Amino acid sequence: MPLVSLASKKLVLLFTTLPINDKRVPIVTVKSLILDADKCTSCLQCEMACSLEHEGLFSPAFSRIKVFEFEHGKRSVPYTCTQCEEAWCMHVCPTEAITVNSELGTKVVDESLCVGCKVCTMACPYGTINFNTRSGKVTKCDLCDGDPKCAEACPTDAITYGVAP
Amino acid sequence: MTWHKRVLRVDLTSRTVKVEPLNMEWANDYLGGRGLGTKYLMECMDPAVDPMSEKNALIFATGPLTGTACSTSGRFAVVTKGPLTNAIAASNSGGKFGAELKFAGYDLLILEGKADSPVYLLIQDDQVEIHDAGEYWGTTVWHTEEAIKEKHNDPQIKVASIGVAGEQGVRYACVVNDLHRAAGRSGVGAVMGSKNIKAVAARGTVGVPVADAEAFKKVVKHTHKLLEDSAGAKDLTNYGTNAMIDTMNSFGGLPTRNFQDVTFPGADNINPEAMTTPNENNHTNLITNKACFGCTIGCGRIAHIDKNHFSIKDRQQYWHASGGLEYETAFAFGPVIGVDDIDALTFAGYMMNEHGMDPISFGVTLAAAMELFELGVITEADTDGVALNFGNAEALTIMAEKTGKYEGFGQILGMGSKRMCEHFGRPELSMSVKGQEFAGYDSRALQGMGLGYATSNRGACHLRHDCFTEDMADQSGNGKAWPCKTTQDKTAMIDSTGLCLFTTAAWDTEEFQQQISVACGSHWSSERLLEVGERIWNLEKLFNLRSGLTMADDTLPPRLLETPAPGGIAKGRVAELGTMLPEYYALRGWTQEGIPLQTTLDRLGLSDNQKPIAANG
Numbered sequence: 001m002p003l004v005s006l007a008s009k010k011l012v013l014l015f016t017t018l019p020i021n022d023k024r025v026p027i028v029t030v031k032s033l034i035l036d037a038d039k040c041t042s043c044l045q046c047e048m049a050c051s052l053e054h055e056g057l058f059s060p061a062f063s064r065i066k067v068f069e070f071e072h073g074k075r076s077v078p079y080t081c082t083q084c085e086e087a088w089c090m091h092v093c094p095t096e097a098i099t100v101n102s103e104l105g106t107k108v109v110d111e112s113l114c115v116g117c118k119v120c121t122m123a124c125p126y127g128t129i130n131f132n133t134r135s136g137k138v139t140k141c142d143l144c145d146g147d148p149k150c151a152e153a154c155p156t157d158a159i160t161y162g163v164a165p
Numbered sequence: 166m167t168w169h170k171r172v173l174r175v176d177l178t179s180r181t182v183k184v185e186p187l188n189m190e191w192a193n194d195y196l197g198g199r200g201l202g203t204k205y206l207m208e209c210m211d212p213a214v215d216p217m218s219e220k221n222a223l224i225f226a227t228g229p230l231t232g233t234a235c236s237t238s239g240r241f242a243v244v245t246k247g248p249l250t251n252a253i254a255a256s257n258s259g260g261k262f263g264a265e266l267k268f269a270g271y272d273l274l275i276l277e278g279k280a281d282s283p284v285y286l287l288i289q290d291d292q293v294e295i296h297d298a299g300e301y302w303g304t305t306v307w308h309t310e311e312a313i314k315e316k317h318n319d320p321q322i323k324v325a326s327i328g329v330a331g332e333q334g335v336r337y338a339c340v341v342n343d344l345h346r347a348a349g350r351s352g353v354g355a356v357m358g359s360k361n362i363k364a365v366a367a368r369g370t371v372g373v374p375v376a377d378a379e380a381f382k383k384v385v386k387h388t389h390k391l392l393e394d395s396a397g398a399k400d401l402t403n404y405g406t407n408a409m410i411d412t413m414n415s416f417g418g419l420p421t422r423n424f425q426d427v428t429f430p431g432a433d434n435i436n437p438e439a440m441t442t443p444n445e446n447n448h449t450n451l452i453t454n455k456a457c458f459g460c461t462i463g464c465g466r467i468a469h470i471d472k473n474h475f476s477i478k479d480r481q482q483y484w485h486a487s488g489g490l491e492y493e494t495a496f497a498f499g500p501v502i503g504v505d506d507i508d509a510l511t512f513a514g515y516m517m518n519e520h521g522m523d524p525i526s527f528g529v530t531l532a533a534a535m536e537l538f539e540l541g542v543i544t545e546a547d548t549d550g551v552a553l554n555f556g557n558a559e560a561l562t563i564m565a566e567k568t569g570k571y572e573g574f575g576q577i578l579g580m581g582s583k584r585m586c587e588h589f590g591r592p593e594l595s596m597s598v599k600g601q602e603f604a605g606y607d608s609r610a611l612q613g614m615g616l617g618y619a620t621s622n623r624g625a626c627h628l629r630h631d632c633f634t635e636d637m638a639d640q641s642g643n644g645k646a647w648p649c650k651t652t653q654d655k656t657a658m659i660d661s662t663g664l665c666l667f668t669t670a671a672w673d674t675e676e677f678q679q680q681i682s683v684a685c686g687s688h689w690s691s692e693r694l695l696e697v698g699e700r701i702w703n704l705e706k707l708f709n710l711r712s713g714l715t716m717a718d719d720t721l722p723p724r725l726l727e728t729p730a731p732g733g734i735a736k737g738r739v740a741e742l743g744t745m746l747p748e749y750y751a752l753r754g755w756t757q758e759g760i761p762l763q764t765t766l767d768r769l770g771l772s773d774n775q776k777p778i779a780a781n782g
Contacts, residue, residue, distance in 0.1 A: 038453075041453075041454060041455055041456035041460075041463040042455060042456055043456035043457070043458070043459055043460050043461060043463065044261070044458055044459060045234060045459060045461065048233070048234045048459065049234065051372065052234065052378060052382075055372065056374070056378065057372040057373060057374040057375075057378075058232055058233050058234060058268075058372055058373040058374075058375070059268060059369075059370060059371070059372025059373070060264075060268070061268065061321070061368075061369065061370040061372070062370065062372070071485050071486050072344050072345065072467065072485060072486050072487040072488065073344070073345075073453075073455040073465075073467050073486070073487075073488075074452055074453065074467055074469075074485070074486035075453075076455070133370070153234070155236075155389065155393065155461035155463075156463070
């Protein structure tokens with residue numbers, strides 16, 4: 001039932017900032033989600049904004065971005081797709097349902113092509129592409145077509161959208 | 166429409182579960198949370214029953230805005246008859262559990278009867294199961310929460326549970342969710358224990374829809390901005406609620422040594438500055454702040470204890486971070502027992518969360534025990550050899566743990582101050598109303614607060630009204646009845662929305678109206694919302710009258726009514742309840758004996774609820 005399984009603590013902490021380096025687009029102009037765990041209070045406004053945008057209602061279970069909490073809330077870590085340069089989800093997809101949006105650098109799922117085989121969910125090293133029980137397809141972060149709602153909703157600037165430093 | 170219109174009713178005696186439609190007429194009259202929970206409670210039990218008997222019911226109630234993007238939308242209420250007070254108990258909590266229950270598709274969870282052996286309830290959308298909790302019985306809240314998540318292999322499950330204190334009937338045991346958020350007051354956790362329910366675990370994927378998503382987004386953007394720009398909300402973010410300790414200390418309203426004094430010399434050692442200043446071991450108490458579900462304020466503190474501190478030096482299991490001091494905890498483990506050791510306070514806070522107890526009631530009960538000890542009424546023979554002197558930090562840490570584990574003198578402390586002081590023949594030393602202990606505000610310096618304490622339907626409580634501005638401006642009791650009455654109605658309404666009272670730093674009734682209207686898809690005026698609040702207040706009053714409470718319960722201890730404040734801005738004053746109370750009753754549309762008039766009940770649509778009172782006299 002959970003859309004995103006709990007990644008190991010070690011993995012999550014490795015990726016608190018997420019630069020995009022896709023060779024097909026000039027790096028300097030590509031914006032990415034910049035996640036600063038030190039500023040996160042675990043309010044989950046990001047998860048609500050994401051689920052409202054993509055599912056039309058408030059349901060963190062279907063959010064493409066997840067906040068993980070460690071040690072009684074000592075650290076809260078927002079985490080989503082890194083839009084990998086070498087996107088394994090894309091390469092393993094048997095129906096070529098995942099393509100690159102060259103303008104944004106995002107890897108986007110075409111739901112009309114996705115057959116819900118879940119191979120991509122196994123290929124992704126980070127657990128950020130997931131099977132959606134509502135649609136029967138996989139879902140992942142698409143940066144809301146360049147206007148990520150999670151960044152807009154974050155009250156503490158733990159999630160911002162910009163050119164990675 | 167943001168209600169699911171679904172109520173989950175569990176009969177623990179027969180172990181049956183059923184889903185029934187939410188009574189929308191009641192939802193329109195009482196919103197949700199505290200109000201709607203109270204309405205359902207009155208419909209499914211007789212207020213006169215013993216709160217610890219299986220005839221009492223326990224209701225977890227979300228509000229219409231719980232689980233939405235409104236700031237602070239994680240609130241839910243636990244409504245029952247309180248074993249500390251014999252009055253209506255509606256304890257509010259944040260964290261993430263309430264939103265998860267709503268995401269599973271339910272507005273209310275009603276628990277009735279009593280299981281014949283320890284159980285926990287697992288709610289996963291439509292799948293609701295009663296599981297055996299034998300392996301968790303006798304263990305802590307922290308253990309139970311982790312173990313249930315592990316057992317069902319889902320770290321996203323949210324758990325509300327009780328510790329040994331709740332199992333053993335500590336009168337102020339609370340229901341703790343998400344490790345350190347609690348439906349804290351009036352002993353709702355003891356009711357849960359009496360029903361043999363160790364925990365309620367929820368996981369929801371149904372979500373919460375709103376009537377008009379575009380309009381909702383626009384309104385919420387506006388209300389978020391109001392909070393962001395509010396100086397009061399910023400202070401809560403930066404300092405937590407504990408900033409109040411400096412305000413109350415300089416004002417002279419900080420109850421010290423069981424309300425024998427109104428200022429505390431050690432306040433500087435436990436205030437927000439002390440929380441961020443490194444000690445001699447270069448250890449800093451505060452780590453970060455943390456928000457409840459949906460909250461853009463984030464007043465919660467995450468702290469840790471110096472590993473060299475006596476409380477945890479040899480106990481590595483407490484070397485981790487956890488919930489830190491908020492104002493009421495700092496007051497109840499600090500000034501009121503004369504302790505200013507910040508690590509001892511933090512440790513006692515851990516104990517409250519781990520074992521599931523209300524820090525306010527525990528601290529003020531310990532304060533009464535310390536006064537009994539210093540008066541020689543009790544001795545070390547009673548207290549397991551611990552010198553219960555004011556200022557003894559070690560006594561605090563020992564007794565917090567003993568009470569949590571229900572051991573030795575902790576069993577006496579677990580009675581609450583009223584029953585304990587009566588037990589030792591000195592009832593006047595209990596600083597409580599209706600058996601529930603005061604929060605960290607002295608009624609002689611804050612007269613409106615005193616009136617609010619005396620008339621609060623759930624016993625002494627600082628969150629049932631808000632006369633703070635009036636109290637700070639004028640130390641007399643003049644003109645306090647009106648702000649007390651109107652803010653009681655307002656807070657009753659806010660507690661029923663699913664949002665947090667702290668949003669009033671930036672929001673008035675108008676902002677609640679806007680958010681409810683766009684979420685529910687029907688127009689709610691501010692007047693209508695305040696009437697909902699007044700209706701709730703009167704319904705709670707009717708509950709108490711049917712429970713057998715009278716005007717004699719709307720009072721304050723003699724120490725506040727007769728002994729003048731020894732210092733501070735209100736030096737020489739006593740609580741002027743005698744002049745405020747008649748004015749308050751009149752404004753409420755009640756008789757001078759504190760009973761709602763027929764015209765008042767008719768106006769609020771509560772006439773049906775009156776008959777049983779007459780029957781009970």
